[in-house]
Amino acid sequence: MAPKADTQSAGAVAAADASSQFSMDPLFHILKVVPYSFLRAPRLRLKIPSVSLPSAMTVFSLVLLTYFMVVSGFVYDVIVEPPGIGSTQDPATGAVRPVVFLPGRVNGQYIIEGLSSGFMFVLGGIGIVLLDLALDKNRARSVKVSYAIAGISSVVIAYVMTTLFIRIKIPGYLR
Amino acid sequence: MATMPASASDLLKSFKLKTKQQELLIRVSILCLVYILAFITRLFSVLRYESMIHEFDPYFNYRTTLYLTENGFYDFWNWFDYESWYPLGRIVGGTLYPGLMVTAVLIYRILRFLRFAVHIREVCVLTAPFFASNTTLVAYFFGKEIWDSGAGLVAAILIAICPGYISRSVAGSYDNEGVAIFALLFTFYVFVKAVNTGSLAWSLASAFGYFYMVSAWGGYVFIINLIPLYVLVLLITGRYSMRLYVAYNCMYILGMLLAMQIRFVGFQHVQSGEHMAVMGVFFLMQVFYFLDWVKHMLSDTKLFQAFLRITVTCAVAVGGIALGLGMVSGYISPWTGRFYSLLDPTYAKDHIPIIASVSEHQPTAWSSFMFDFHILLFLFPAGLYFCFKRLSDATIFIVMYGLTSMYFAGVMVRLILVATPAVCLISAIAVSATVKNLTVLLRSKNKVVQTGSTKGSGGSKSSSKALLDQSQPFQKNGAIALLFGAFYLLSRYATHCTWVTSEAYSSPSIVLAARGAHGNRVIFDDYREAYFWLRQNTPQDAKVMSWWDYGYQITAMGNRTVIVDNNTWNNTHIATVGRAMSSYEDEAIEIIRSLDVDYVLVVFGGVTGYSSDDINKFLWMVRIGGGVFPVIKEPDYLVNGEYRVDKGAAPKMLNCLMYKLCYYRFGEMLTEYGKPPGYDRARGVEIGNKDVKLEHLEEAFTTSNWIVRIYRVKPPNNRCNIHGQSGTCNPQNLGVCLDLLGLVDVNLGNAPTKPCCSLIEGLVDLEGAVCLCTAVRANVLGIHINLSISLSLLLRNCERKVATEYICGP
Numbered sequence: 001m002a003p004k005a006d007t008q009s010a011g012a013v014a015a016a017d018a019s020s021q022f023s024m025d026p027l028f029h030i031l032k033v034v035p036y037s038f039l040r041a042p043r044l045r046l047k048i049p050s051v052s053l054p055s056a057m058t059v060f061s062l063v064l065l066t067y068f069m070v071v072s073g074f075v076y077d078v079i080v081e082p083p084g085i086g087s088t089q090d091p092a093t094g095a096v097r098p099v100v101f102l103p104g105r106v107n108g109q110y111i112i113e114g115l116s117s118g119f120m121f122v123l124g125g126i127g128i129v130l131l132d133l134a135l136d137k138n139r140a141r142s143v144k145v146s147y148a149i150a151g152i153s154s155v156v157i158a159y160v161m162t163t164l165f166i167r168i169k170i171p172g173y174l175r
Numbered sequence: 176m177a178t179m180p181a182s183a184s185d186l187l188k189s190f191k192l193k194t195k196q197q198e199l200l201i202r203v204s205i206l207c208l209v210y211i212l213a214f215i216t217r218l219f220s221v222l223r224y225e226s227m228i229h230e231f232d233p234y235f236n237y238r239t240t241l242y243l244t245e246n247g248f249y250d251f252w253n254w255f256d257y258e259s260w261y262p263l264g265r266i267v268g269g270t271l272y273p274g275l276m277v278t279a280v281l282i283y284r285i286l287r288f289l290r291f292a293v294h295i296r297e298v299c300v301l302t303a304p305f306f307a308s309n310t311t312l313v314a315y316f317f318g319k320e321i322w323d324s325g326a327g328l329v330a331a332i333l334i335a336i337c338p339g340y341i342s343r344s345v346a347g348s349y350d351n352e353g354v355a356i357f358a359l360l361f362t363f364y365v366f367v368k369a370v371n372t373g374s375l376a377w378s379l380a381s382a383f384g385y386f387y388m389v390s391a392w393g394g395y396v397f398i399i400n401l402i403p404l405y406v407l408v409l410l411i412t413g414r415y416s417m418r419l420y421v422a423y424n425c426m427y428i429l430g431m432l433l434a435m436q437i438r439f440v441g442f443q444h445v446q447s448g449e450h451m452a453v454m455g456v457f458f459l460m461q462v463f464y465f466l467d468w469v470k471h472m473l474s475d476t477k478l479f480q481a482f483l484r485i486t487v488t489c490a491v492a493v494g495g496i497a498l499g500l501g502m503v504s505g506y507i508s509p510w511t512g513r514f515y516s517l518l519d520p521t522y523a524k525d526h527i528p529i530i531a532s533v534s535e536h537q538p539t540a541w542s543s544f545m546f547d548f549h550i551l552l553f554l555f556p557a558g559l560y561f562c563f564k565r566l567s568d569a570t571i572f573i574v575m576y577g578l579t580s581m582y583f584a585g586v587m588v589r590l591i592l593v594a595t596p597a598v599c600l601i602s603a604i605a606v607s608a609t610v611k612n613l614t615v616l617l618r619s620k621n622k623v624v625q626t627g628s629t630k631g632s633g634g635s636k637s638s639s640k641a642l643l644d645q646s647q648p649f650q651k652n653g654a655i656a657l658l659f660g661a662f663y664l665l666s667r668y669a670t671h672c673t674w675v676t677s678e679a680y681s682s683p684s685i686v687l688a689a690r691g692a693h694g695n696r697v698i699f700d701d702y703r704e705a706y707f708w709l710r711q712n713t714p715q716d717a718k719v720m721s722w723w724d725y726g727y728q729i730t731a732m733g734n735r736t737v738i739v740d741n742n743t744w745n746n747t748h749i750a751t752v753g754r755a756m757s758s759y760e761d762e763a764i765e766i767i768r769s770l771d772v773d774y775v776l777v778v779f780g781g782v783t784g785y786s787s788d789d790i791n792k793f794l795w796m797v798r799i800g801g802g803v804f805p806v807i808k809e810p811d812y813l814v815n816g817e818y819r820v821d822k823g824a825a826p827k828m829l830n831c832l833m834y835k836l837c838y839y840r841f842g843e844m845l846t847e848y849g850k851p852p853g854y855d856r857a858r859g860v861e862i863g864n865k866d867v868k869l870e871h872l873e874e875a876f877t878t879s880n881w882i883v884r885i886y887r888v889k890p891p892n893n894r895c896n897i898h899g900q901s902g903t904c905n906p907q908n909l910g911v912c913l914d915l916l917g918l919v920d921v922n923l924g925n926a927p928t929k930p931c932c933s934l935i936e937g938l939v940d941l942e943g944a945v946c947l948c949t950a951v952r953a954n955v956l957g958i959h960i961n962l963s964i965s966l967s968l969l970l971r972n973c974e975r976k977v978a979t980e981y982i983c984g985p
Contacts, residue, residue, distance in 0.1 A: 024481045067556055107539065124553030129556070132608065132609065
């Protein structure tokens with residue numbers, strides 16, 4: 001792979017060229033003449049850090065985080081700037097009660113309701129992932145059982161909560 | 176006794192299919208059922224109302240399709256439409272995407288050839304469901320390519336009923352997206368197939384798929400940016416191969432050349448900033464191929480490393496300089512506002528109010544996601560996990576498609592449509608993998624038992640069976656329970672999708688429905704009533720001014736020329752209309768007369784409680800008008816930052832043209848029991864100015880539920896025409912003019928006097944003064960004019976030279 005090989009071999013080529021005195025690199029030849037014919041290059045023990053690709057599961061966890069942000073309506077929060085939680089006044093007592101779910105529209109939310117729903121979605125996804133991990137053959141049985149129980153309960157909780165949220169938000173849901 | 180059953184069982188055995196054939200039969204029957212399901216679930220509005228075109232944009236598409244069927248392709252391609260954007264007109268051939276219309280006309284011609292005498296409107300109404308069914312087939316093949324045939328089947332089922340896709344492809348929604356999503360998924364499938372196989376034939380097919388997408392929808396920019404991003408990711412993860420090289424080069428070159436055939440796109444592939452990514456990656460691929468070839472030729476690795484560094488540096492430098500030169504010289508245009516607002520969502524809100532005002536361009540809240548995806552929101556991250564577990568060229572593609580499209584769906588609600596195929600495919604992978612795991616668990620016990628039984632020795636059989644029996648029933652029951660759970664979730668998904676389709680996405684928008692007092696369905700067909708009134712009761716060359724939302728419908732159904740329509744290509748023209756609507760009547764009539772308008776149309780929801788009317792859209796008219804003409808200032812229409820129409824509203828709001836046109840004669844109307852007359856049901860308040868008088872417009876037509884109101888522009892008053900003649904003094908007219916405009920006491924100075932000045936235009940200053948005095952003294956028609964008029968003031972208002980103070984003689 002071009003850049004990886006490039007960075008790893010840079011140090012090796014510099015060391016080798018010092019001894020072999022042969023290089024096709026024009027920049028190297030220029031540098032050999034202009035400052036470094038009269039300047040002495042210091043002896044350093046620095047190494048160019050090698051950049052390697054992250055593992056697939058690292059990328060997956062980053063992706064999950066991004067998914068959480070998108071699905072909880074982060075862009076909506078940034079642009080429309082709704083309040084964190086709504087409030088309504090009780091007509092009888094005059095006390096101010098908080099309202100968690102923005103009523104009346106499908107495409108509108110308060111910040112907290114968005115984040116909690118997003119969390120539920122991600123929880124459901126993780127539940128299914130745990131179920132798959134539970135069916136992996138190379139683990140101890142107790143670990144598999146605990147994964148399975150955690151997975152099933154995550155999915156059930158996530159589904160029940162999400163259905164509850166949508167029923168609160170849209171009063172005429174499934175009627 | 177043995178012969179009869181034996182022959183019957185032999186007969187049955189000859190019919191019995193092998194497992195492979197059984198599987199094929201099941202797959203084909205599932206696909207057929209899914210095809211039919213995708214079609215019929217989109218037919219709710221046709222069954223409830225009638226077979227008609229919905230919304231606004233489809234009416235333009237329908238009108239152009241009609242034109243295409245009547246006049247043929249060359250006339251259509253070179254059509255200049257003078258009936259919209261009066262007086263500018265519109266070059267239709269060069270400003271639309273012809274894929275949808277050509278497809279519909281092709282289907283129409285085929286049906287006609289087979290002697291099915293269908294009307295083009297039926298074909299237009301049913302084009303979108305037909306292409307949705309085709310999309311399910313493409314989704315099956317795509318799923319098969321990415322994962323396996325089980326995932327393909329699940330993907331087909333999920334995408335057939337997913338509300339995110341149904342929302343823009345119901346029967347009657349004759350819009351570009353109905354065809355474009357099919358083209359998008361087809362292009363992606365064929366490209367992934369080409370990358371997997373490296374075959375030139377599949378690459379060619381992907382180029383043609385891309386051409387179809389470019390001809391169908393402006394969203395092709397998504398394809399032309401996703402594919403280079405995908406190739407870049409493949410290169411970074413070290414998956415460069417000859418297959419990728421062949422597929423990408425063939426698709427890019429041929430696709431670009433084909434895309435240039437569409438006039439609307441033109442040379443954008445080499446000139447627009449949005450298309451530069453694909454060109455950059457093209458050159459990068461050539462560099463990669465070159466380096467690969469050099470590596471193959473050189474045996475010395477050290478030499479090759481040095482050569483590598485030089486080449487990469489040079490290539491990046493040359494590419495950067497070329498791009499910089501292109502952008503600086505202006506040859507490569509920057510990203511247009513429409514697409515730039517996807518990368519920077521706050522851009523449209525501050526800079527382009529027209530884009531920000533469209534409701535489907537708003538960012539997405541969680542409930543919209545839930546509404547359109549339901550279960551798939553859980554399955555999407557799980558599917559991503561499975562894809563990351565088994566990375567290949569195809570799964571990397573679907574992951575990238577899913578992530579990028581989900582981000583854009585978060586930025587703009589209407590782009591949930593583009594994300595739907597990706598979400599369905601990835602969820603299908605999750606479902607298929609999970610179900611496979613569970614069924615493997617179910618079947619593992621059976622297999623061991625079978626091998627145990629074939630072994631034959633009783634001892635080993637019983638012991639192995641005993642060992643396994645401890646955990647197997649528990650696992651088997653658990654697996655069965657989980658399978659039932661998965662089945663339950665999917666059935667809830669199906670219920671949700673059908674409910675959403677029936678309640679939310681099957682409304683034709685042009686016909687409104689509501690529940691009456693006794694639960695019966697009440698239909699408001701006011702829009703079509705008004706358009707047909709326009710068609711039958713106005714002169715052929717009448718011009719109608721309305722807000723741009725209704726332009727397409729007026730031209731298609733009313734068959735009259737409009738000033739602005741949904742194409743919104745000319746912001747200044749729209750701002751002119753916005754300014755006219757938000758000015759006082761006297762200023763507005765000048766703009767109206769300058770645009771040659773004969774009729775003004777407004778939509779008003781106060782009687783029915785319809786909330787998408789012009790009063791609710793009014794602030795956008797102010798903002799767009801104010802964006803071009805700074806005389807219109809939004810705070811003038813607000814009270815303490817609040818938008819009101821009741822007694823406490825801003826005076827400018829209470830007297831502007833839009834208010835007057837909407838609430839004319841509304842003050843006497845009783846709309847709701849127990850509320851005073853003039854109660855606006857859409858805003859929930861009693862209106863502030865009930866006594867509306869119109870001077871230059873008169874009411875022509877109001878529909879039965881007051882939703883659409885049409886006003887006729889009155890011709891200007893008769894005056895003496897003094898073009899090129901020496902002026903004559905007509906004190907009678909002058910006196911009437913002065914009095915009508917409330918000029919009795921000119922000292923107030925704030926009423927416009929200019930119109931009266933034309934009456935003394937042709938006269939020299941002294942004669943003008945004499946004429947005025949005569950008018951003042953005439954006392955005609957019982958008009959009492961105050962003798963204390965300062966004539967000089969009046970003459971100065973008419974820009975006349977006044978040497979000394981004129982005073983009228985006795």
